[in-house]
Amino acid sequence: MEVAFYIAGAVAIIATGLMLRDWNVVHALLCLIVSLLAVAIVFYVIGAPFVAALEVIIYAGAIMVLFVFVVMLLNLGDSAVAMEKEWLTPRSWTGPAVLAGVLLCEVAYLVVRGTEAHIGMGMVTPKQVGMMLFGPYLIGVELASMLLLAGLVGAYHLGVRTTHIVEMRHARDTDTRRVTPSGGLVLAGTDRPPRTP
Amino acid sequence: MFSLGLTGLLVRRDLIFVLMSLEVMLNAAGLAFVVAGSRWQQADGQIVFLFILAMAAAEVSVGLALVLQLYHQFKSLDVDAMSEMRG
Numbered sequence: 001m002e003v004a005f006y007i008a009g010a011v012a013i014i015a016t017g018l019m020l021r022d023w024n025v026v027h028a029l030l031c032l033i034v035s036l037l038a039v040a041i042v043f044y045v046i047g048a049p050f051v052a053a054l055e056v057i058i059y060a061g062a063i064m065v066l067f068v069f070v071v072m073l074l075n076l077g078d079s080a081v082a083m084e085k086e087w088l089t090p091r092s093w094t095g096p097a098v099l100a101g102v103l104l105c106e107v108a109y110l111v112v113r114g115t116e117a118h119i120g121m122g123m124v125t126p127k128q129v130g131m132m133l134f135g136p137y138l139i140g141v142e143l144a145s146m147l148l149l150a151g152l153v154g155a156y157h158l159g160v161r162t163t164h165i166v167e168m169r170h171a172r173d174t175d176t177r178r179v180t181p182s183g184g185l186v187l188a189g190t191d192r193p194p195r196t197p
Numbered sequence: 198m199f200s201l202g203l204t205g206l207l208v209r210r211d212l213i214f215v216l217m218s219l220e221v222m223l224n225a226a227g228l229a230f231v232v233a234g235s236r237w238q239q240a241d242g243q244i245v246f247l248f249i250l251a252m253a254a255a256e257v258s259v260g261l262a263l264v265l266q267l268y269h270q271f272k273s274l275d276v277d278a279m280s281e282m283r284g
Binding site: 016019020025028029032035036039042043046047048050051054055058059062063066067070071073074128129131132133137140144147148150151152154155158159 | 218220228234235241248253254256257266
């Protein structure tokens with residue numbers, strides 16, 4: 001099974017190198033996702049299936065979705081259609097596609113091979129992880145939950161301030177009133193009623 | 198992989214790439230933890246990986262919100278364009 005380990009590791013490193021070499025954000029994201037999937041296979045091969053599943057779900061799922069959303073929010077432009085036509089050349093997706101194909105073959109091989117498909121050192125089961133996690137490491141779990149709460153509040157705060165800045169800019173630069181997406185009415189410029197002291 | 202992430206952090210001047218390189222570095226550290234935990238048959242490595250995962254999620258959410266706001270302010274994702282930031 002060490003062949004699978006080395007192949008997955010090589011795929012991870014190659015995909016990360018491709019990510020650094022690419023000048024396009026979306027292509028780099030694609031390479032990064034392939035790299036994360038390869039790392040997940042490495043986890044599975046060395047006998048940590050729980051962490052492999054978490055890697056796929058959280059890294060390749062949730063965090064990459066965040067990245068994709070932000071790229072979509074930033075790349076709003078008139079040249080988007082032309083850019084998309086330019087991006088869909090075969091040269092742009094062959095590299096990640098080949099690497100992902102290698103990973104797919106490897107997963108198929110591991111599934112066919114069965115449960116003893118990990119390198120000889122034995123596996124750490126999810127049960128062991130859970131017992132340790134909610135036993136000696138309980139304070140760490142609480143600290144992680146506090147950290148996640150802080151991240152949630154911080155992201156919300158920054159997002160709200162962003163929309164507020166946009167509204168202020170609109171109110172300063174234009175004279176027309178408009179309805180915000182959340183339903184509020186923005187009074188701007190000369191359309192605004194005179195201020196009474 | 199950690200050195201690749203560090204190289205990306207130093208080479209690229211794009212904020213999105215900086216965040217992605219940070220992801221790669223955290224992932225490499227987590228991989229080292231899990232491999233060590235598997236080598237000595239301990240579950241501690243995987244638990245530390247879970248903590249790294251939670252930290253990466255929080256960091257990325259805050260970082261991407263900051264990226265959005267900086268983009269609205271500077272109309273650019275270049276790190277050098279923000280070097281005039283002073284208190």
